[in-house]
Amino acid sequence: MIEVQNVTHRYADRVALSSVSFEVKKGEIFGLLGPNGGGKSTVFRILSTMMVPTQGRAVVAGFDVARESAQVRRQVGVVFQTQSLDKALTVEENLRAQGHLHGLSGATLGERMTAAMDRLGLLDRRRDLVETLSGGLRRRVEIAKALLHRPQVLLMDEASTGLDPAARREVSRHVETLREKDGVTILLTTHILEEASRCDRLILLHKGKIVAQGSPGELCARIGGDVVVLESADTKSLAAGIAERFRVTPSVLDGQVRVEIANGHRFIAEVVEAFPGAVDSVGLHKPSLEDVFVRETGASIDE
Amino acid sequence: MNSFVLPAATLWQRELVRFWRQKSRVLGVVASPLVFWLIIGYGSNDLARFYSGSLVLTVMFSAIFSTISIIEDRREGFLLSMMVSPAPRTSLVLGKILGAATLAWIQGLIFLAFAPLAGVSIELIELIPVAAAIFLISFTLTGLGFVIAWKMNSTAAFHGIMNLLLVPMWMVSGSLFPMATAHGWIRAIMWVNPLTYSIALLNHTLRLPNATPGPTASLVVTALFGLVLLLASGALAAQKSTRSAA
Numbered sequence: 001m002i003e004v005q006n007v008t009h010r011y012a013d014r015v016a017l018s019s020v021s022f023e024v025k026k027g028e029i030f031g032l033l034g035p036n037g038g039g040k041s042t043v044f045r046i047l048s049t050m051m052v053p054t055q056g057r058a059v060v061a062g063f064d065v066a067r068e069s070a071q072v073r074r075q076v077g078v079v080f081q082t083q084s085l086d087k088a089l090t091v092e093e094n095l096r097a098q099g100h101l102h103g104l105s106g107a108t109l110g111e112r113m114t115a116a117m118d119r120l121g122l123l124d125r126r127r128d129l130v131e132t133l134s135g136g137l138r139r140r141v142e143i144a145k146a147l148l149h150r151p152q153v154l155l156m157d158e159a160s161t162g163l164d165p166a167a168r169r170e171v172s173r174h175v176e177t178l179r180e181k182d183g184v185t186i187l188l189t190t191h192i193l194e195e196a197s198r199c200d201r202l203i204l205l206h207k208g209k210i211v212a213q214g215s216p217g218e219l220c221a222r223i224g225g226d227v228v229v230l231e232s233a234d235t236k237s238l239a240a241g242i243a244e245r246f247r248v249t250p251s252v253l254d255g256q257v258r259v260e261i262a263n264g265h266r267f268i269a270e271v272v273e274a275f276p277g278a279v280d281s282v283g284l285h286k287p288s289l290e291d292v293f294v295r296e297t298g299a300s301i302d303e
Numbered sequence: 304m305n306s307f308v309l310p311a312a313t314l315w316q317r318e319l320v321r322f323w324r325q326k327s328r329v330l331g332v333v334a335s336p337l338v339f340w341l342i343i344g345y346g347s348n349d350l351a352r353f354y355s356g357s358l359v360l361t362v363m364f365s366a367i368f369s370t371i372s373i374i375e376d377r378r379e380g381f382l383l384s385m386m387v388s389p390a391p392r393t394s395l396v397l398g399k400i401l402g403a404a405t406l407a408w409i410q411g412l413i414f415l416a417f418a419p420l421a422g423v424s425i426e427l428i429e430l431i432p433v434a435a436a437i438f439l440i441s442f443t444l445t446g447l448g449f450v451i452a453w454k455m456n457s458t459a460a461f462h463g464i465m466n467l468l469l470v471p472m473w474m475v476s477g478s479l480f481p482m483a484t485a486h487g488w489i490r491a492i493m494w495v496n497p498l499t500y501s502i503a504l505l506n507h508t509l510r511l512p513n514a515t516p517g518p519t520a521s522l523v524v525t526a527l528f529g530l531v532l533l534l535a536s537g538a539l540a541a542q543k544s545t546r547s548a549a
Contacts, residue, residue: 009545048387051547066543073389084383088321097381100313101388103306145384 001026001153001185002047007056009042009208016042017208019056024187024201026152029179031199032189033289035301039208040189041081044157047187048078061152074102077146077184081158083138084145087131091122091141094130095148102149109148116144120174136167143174154178156188160195172198191301193289204293211296216289223287223295226264230257230271231281238278245274253300260287260295310390311398317381318369318402322409332368332410336360337417344421351512354421355505356478359498362411362441363473369403370448371461392541400445400536407441408434423509433508439525440501446532453539477502481513500524 002024009017017039024030032040046053052066059065061075078084085094095116099109117123120140130138139159146154156175160168172195178184190196196216203213212219232238232255239250239257246267250259261267264284272279293301322328340357344350376382385395412434418425425433451464475489476498482490493499504521506514516524 011546045547050386052543052545054545069543070389073387076387078384078387080383082379082383084379084381086317086321086381088324089317093317093320094381097313097317098384098388100309101385101390103309103390105305105309 001028001061002030002187003057003059004043004047005057005059007043007046007053007058009046009053009055015208017053020205020208020210021056022203022210022213024185026185027179027183028200029175029186029188029198031196031202032187032205033191033193033196033202033293033301034189034205035191035299038205040191040205041157042208043205044155044187044189048076048155048157049073074149075152077149077151077154079139079142079146079154079156079159081161083142085130085138085141088129090127090129091117091133092126094141095145098145099148104148112148112150116147119147119177120144134167136163136170139163139167139171140174143171147178150182151184153185153187156186158189158191160190160192168192168195193301196289202289204289204296206293206297206299212292219289219292220287223260223291225260225262226284227287227291228259228261228264228267228271229283229285230259230279231255232257232278233280234278238275241275241278242271246271251294251298253294253298258291258294260291306389307391307394310385310388311394311401314385314395314398315402315405318399318406322406328368329410329413332365333361333413336364337414340417351421351423353478354418354423355502355509355511356473356476358411358414358437358505359440359444359476359478359502360473361414362407362437363444363469365407365410366403366441366444366448367461367465367469369406370445370452371458373399373449373452374455374458374461393537396449396536396540397533400442400449400533403448404438404442404445407445408438411437411441418509421511423511425509429508433505436504436508436525439522439529440505443497443501443525443529443532446529446536449536450532450539453536472496472498475499477506477513477515482515483513497524497528500528 004020004022007017007020020043032043034040045051046058046065047060049065049069049072057064060072063071065072092113095113096109099113104112117126120143122140122144125133125137130141160171163171175186179186196202199216201215204211230238235252235255235257239252242248242250242257242259248259248261250257268282268284272282290301336357340353344353373382415433452461455461475492476496477493482493485493500516500521503514503516504525507518507521
């Protein structure tokens, strides 16, 4: 449903994407995970036809985003990170304007609006001005708006950023239903790990490059065993000591030493004994997407 | 047809609804040219002389106010969804410009209510050409604002252009001094300044003095200027760019 082939994009002198290729199948929930400035938004802008890539090709629903942008726009619903609602208008007025932009009108538009508002639980707020709505509600209006023309593909840019956890789960639930009931293909960008872990497949973007791709399970399985995180006043010498004694490659990040190792609980006992006083605190967890990111890039995702 | 007219109509309507909900905006736009006019008019004891210029200033302020919002609206606002909709770009541009021009026109008409102070008495039937002239001028100035605003990233830059280009352009349009008595090089600038023809057009329809160039030239130049700006706006919006539209 979405094909990105060797896309490179430069903003003046900065390379935002370098030879990025990936494919999204029909009905998938596909995530682009990475820190801010990693290149996610650039992919989003290209796929949503806001700009053409400096090199390479992207195809959405069978149409080239650069050459057949009008056709792409008919097939795609877009949910922006920043608001694309008119705050001085009501929920209903925003939806109606959006319908008109897509050439919908009259009874058809009316039915679609009611259906979209019903689905996102907005019917009782239909006559409220958007500026009086909470962040979570506004995001729901954005989604309702993006669905009016029944797109095959939904593109969401940081759709849950700035929302509280409850509102975030709500958005996820709607996304899930869309895929289940309507077979909509969804591509979302995020730097929130919890959201990324709910995708079917995802790519990790860092400095404009894909550093890893696969399902969240596959990605986490790349790390055998456990992840042990140690806090220390002198992380450098602790890391060096661990590397020498246990034949592993620890990484140092944000005042913490991270070690990927099988049987982490035994390792903890040994490490604390081997370096008395050097370890301030210890943590052990199963590998997460964050660990995958750290492993592939040596950087934190929240940078 | 529907997919061209509907988007334009909906954008036009949106401008009007927003305007209606922020009525205080009218006061800001009409009040400052009005104060300016009354001071300079009573000060020089010649209200008639500065009337058309002040009316055009009202229209210009309104057009600037509407088009400056494009800059913000594109980064965060309704324009984002416009850009990713399949609606023809020309339809979007036309809707936006017509909407903003209608607002400028309404404010010009409000200013027109003060015409009796300038000693202008308008018969009901004469209102038609006057209103038409004000609309045409509103349309050109909105188009001008659109062309300037479209490529800009910050409203600060727009303010710069306003002070360095739009206000001086207005000053040498016959709004403050007539072409006949202007110094040589200023007069040359006035000849090529499209706004000179707009002021003259208004002076003709209101039967005020200093109505040079002639009526036909005034009408033709103003209309052509508007058309050129409309086409330029359409071309700008339809451009495909490797820079993001938002």
